[in-house]
Amino acid sequence: MAVCIAVIAKENYPLYIRSTPTENELRFHYMVHTSLDVVDEKISAMGKALVDQRELYLGLLYPTEDYKVYGYVTNSKVKFVMVVDSSNTALRDNEIRSMFRKLHNSYTDVMCNPFYNPGDRIQSSGSVSLSRAFDNMVTSMMIQVC
């Protein structure tokens, strides 16, 4: 169960960010933003690897006392960042990976929609149906009890 899920554009501005409403939203924004430091580091370290062999999953970006921040980067340098409660020890690497894959697929669906302009924010509260599926998927990841 994730407490915050963010999609970040290649230029590092958030395309989509959502956190559990009970928590301090601002804190997660800061956390996700700061985690981009590590994402950048990992991407530049990965740059040497062959593109086709590249692992999209970046693993644990950094732990904090209360949360673990995981990262994932698509080939077009769109980043997914997921914040998980540290107390949630049931979430293993494999689960995180599969969650990212689901997120990636859902994001690809959004991109495939001809009414979506790449680079636009994916509105989390919009009535636009194109983002609704994505939003629902994120919701399912956030309430999912593992």
Next chain:
Amino acid sequence: SLGSPQPLPPGSSAGDQNLFTSVYPTLSQQLPREPMEWRRSYGRAPKMIHLESNFVQFKEELLPKEGNKALLTFPFLHIYWTECCVSTSEGKRTRGGIGLKMSVALCMEGLSQIVCSCLCRCVVLSDPLKDSSRTQESWNAFLTKLRTLLLMSFTKNLGKFEDDMRTLREKRTEPGWSFCEYFMVQEELAFVFEMLQQFEDALVQYDELDALFSQYVVNFGAGDGANWLTFFCQPVKSWNGLILRKPIDMEKRESIQRREATLLDLRSYLFSRQCTLLLFLQRPWEVAQRALELLHNCVQELKLLEVSVPPGALDCWVFLSCLEVLQRIEGCCDRAQIDSNIAHTVGLWSYATEKLKSLGYLCGLVSEKGPNSEDLNRTVDLLAGLGAERPETANTAQSPYKKLKEALSSVEAFEKHYLDLSHATIEMYTSIGRIRSAKFVGKDLAEFYMRKKAPQKAEIYLQGALKNYLAEGWALPITHTRKQLAECQKHLGQIENYLQTSSLLASDHHLTEEERKHFCQEILDFASQPSDNPGHKIVLPMQSFAQLRDLHFDPSNAVVHVGGVLCIEITMYSQMPVPVHVEQIVVNVHFSIEKNSYRKTAEWLTKHKTSNGIINFPPETAPFPVSQNSLPALELYEMFERSPSDNSLNTTGIICRNVHMLLRRQESSSSLEMPSGVALEEGAHVLRCSHVTLEPGANQITFRTQAKEPGTYTLRQLCASVGSVWFVLPHIYPIVQYDVYSQEPQLHVEPLADSLLAGIPQKVKFTVTTGHYTIKNGDSLQLSNAEAMLILCQAESRAVVYSNTREQSSDAALRIQSSDKVTSISLPVAPAYHVIEFELEVLSLPSAPALGGESDMLGMAEPHRKHKDKQKTGHCMVTTDHKVSIDCPWSIYSTVIALTFSVPFRTTHALLSSGTRKYVQVCVQNLSELDFQLSDSYLVDTSDSTDLQLVPLNTQSQQPIYSKQSVFFVWELKWTEEPPPSLHCQFSVGFSPASEEQLSISLKPYTYEFKVENFFTLYNVKAEIFPPSGMEYCRTGSLCSLEVLITRLSDLLEVDKDEALTESDEHFSTKLMYEVVDNSSNWAVCGKSCGVISMPVAARATHRVHMEVMPLFAGYLPLPDVRLFKYLPHHSAHSSQLDADSWIENDSLSVDKHGDDQPDSSSLKSRGSVHSACSSEHKGLPMPRLQALPAGQVFNSSSGTQVLVIPSQDDHVLEVSVT
């Protein structure tokens, strides 16, 4: 002796103690010298190890008891030493020699081994204390044996130990199982590995323990409690941090052994062991990484186990631990190593900073007033939990313990330590490029400074962080940081900055309504307070206050004439949460006199403006400067480059017109928080709107201006003033302009259709652009009538007056008065800058085109062919221009307009003969797009010879003629007496457009005049071909005879009187030349093909010519042409002279020169010139001349006749050509 665990597997020895003592030095020295391969169970990789042993004297109690768990102090091998004398054949025994072969000299017994073979366990060491090769040899054998057995025994015991340990672990679900007990067992294993220098294996033992414990905690959290774990849940009483400076923290170890350890104790001890092993393994950076994980994990575990922890205790523990780990790592690495591995350690630094900060806040060290008594109590409690400093760091000046104690001791000391840590962390983050993290720590620091009432120090950190968030478009952090910055700026008294930040916050939708209102009120409060410096303006960017959405001109083309009124309506979207009263909204306008005078015309301007007059402004994308959305859309255009010489395409491509916008450098330094240096432009031209209340959301504001000077006005700046605060939009983009023009009155006359047709009524549109002139009552246009163009006055003609914007303002009946010379059109009254439009019908009278042709060209034998030729030359209509001079009321000069009318028809005529009977054919070709109805065709002889009759052969009086089609008319010429040498004819036909129902006026008929000359037939030429005598048919290749009969049909006529006529004895004769030509090469003319004959000028005079021709093909062949020429005597004055003989002899030449059998006047002339050119060398010589007889005078009665030629019998050649 048994002792503390040392990296030695112990063995015990029994037997002759003195003997053992004597060999011991060599033994202990030699045993570790050679490595042994250590094969291991469970598929673990074999390792080379050096064995070293500790020997103790055998005692009964050393023998293992059941349930022994002490691997480390366990004797692996028992050796019995005895001296024996051996007599060998080789020599004497020495005292020091050991062993009789068969007796047990040295008994080595693995404890767990069953004694099965004594022999293999007995080793004889010969003369161990001598220095001989034999001694050496026996030593080597002994040592090898000892090593093997020692290792074997060790492996065996280790395996057994491991098995036991696993068994114990499997029992962990049973009640009464103790983790601490198990811990000690597995640690024993770890010690052994450590002793064997197998640190990796040792580490694995601890990691397994670590994982096992973690799993228990997790399970406990999930409700699956192990009761031994409850012991670890005792309240935390001590938080003195990790101790990593000793290899083994015996104190903690014993507490575990005694089952008294707390969770922190266990974790600390475990980590200290892991740390030690990792450092042995040269992996200090893993220590740092694991440390951070451990610290996070411990905090989580305490939470999970609901262990009661005094506030701040964990912070102390974490802080101390972080510093301890860092100092431990620093202690074993050099500076360069540390600097290149900051990425691994910076997390600990950051964590320590964070913890110190929260301790500071907790203990009241960050507040302005310093700690209160409650804070002090808390501090004392916290310090008590630290206990006394441990002896190993007691002498270290910068020990974590001392640091923490000092930091908590006073406000100043805390500040010093906190700043040191923060700066170090920021610096480290920055140095490894983790800018965001650095900014985040910086923000904490700013918060600290704000608490310490040092906003001047906080500002730079807030600005730095904000810039970072703005650059990457993170809305919530932007809002939050901006809010902090606003407070900072307020404290600093930076009024402009504060107001600007406030305006940004007031428009920020991420804030609550209340917060937004607060910041808006801050601006309004400032604006309303009386300024000590009147006239001082605070200029702020408008963007956050209100946005310009769209602009609309009225008139919509944004063109207004001098004196006209222009309205500009703008939509401003107020970003403020409350209605704001604005004293004035001002648009600064830049005026420029338009240099391109053509641009000043209303027409040009109307064409080049947006059609609806609405200009939309792109919405501001203020907080996200990097996002793609803020970039303008690509403006792509096709590009063609053509060669200047032949206009062929050279290159083509797509160009981006706004590449300078797209590829410009992102202005990294632009900060929206700083006053942007917006300058107020003071222009002479302003549009102003006063006292407007801007409601939240869209507001319509209308500016009204009266146009004064002609020129172009560009809207530059938009300002809104609230008290002394001015919100300025420095540039209005896209560029908005309006034009003021002054225009001279103008008159345009143009046909309604593409072209005007002559002969029928056509509509012409008059457009009067009044410009600055006002049409008064009685103003009229005076048209001086052109000849042959009528202006048809229709009663229902109306003039429409349009305003400048093409809106119809009025219409009035047109009064037209015509006199002989002048047509006067009175214009309706119209104000300046209006347009009057009306239509008039004009009629161009059909005028006969110039007299067509001479008689020479008449009487063509094949008129159809001629018709075809003409069609090829094109469809250009004959045009006539009519110039009309118009006097306009606004000018003393007349306007001359030219109207071009096209004649819709083209007419040609032809003379046709049949013997002596003559016919005139007139062909009317309709070149226009319209269909016409033709009626009442007449052909009259204008010369009025009563003798001549024109009998029409046309039956229908009405005949349609369709667009691009032709109609033919034929008349027969009849006469009773001698016909006149020439005939002047006029053809006329009435016509009207086929589509039109009824024409108001009767139309003039279309006329065509022409002249026909020499139309009377004088000679009849008849040719005949006969097969060779005795043959029925002509055959190819055989000669046939050609007989030409030339017959004179009339007596002497007027036309015969020319130079060729000779008179003798009242008989007249003339000279003719005949020529036989076969253009189609069917015949070969043999012998002379031409000749000159003297022809009597008398009726029925006949001349017969014989010739021989040979058919070249079989079939029905047309006869060769026979031509007649008048043979004129030489005349020096005549330019067109021919050497008859020269070309009579030259057949091929004659063929060429008479190729065109249809001479018309123009081609005849050109032929004449050709002749003169090629015969120029003969000029001056007395040459006879040839003159073609006009076609009407010769009738070829055998034209069209064919002769049957049959193929010759021996001609079987078939030509086949293959391509």
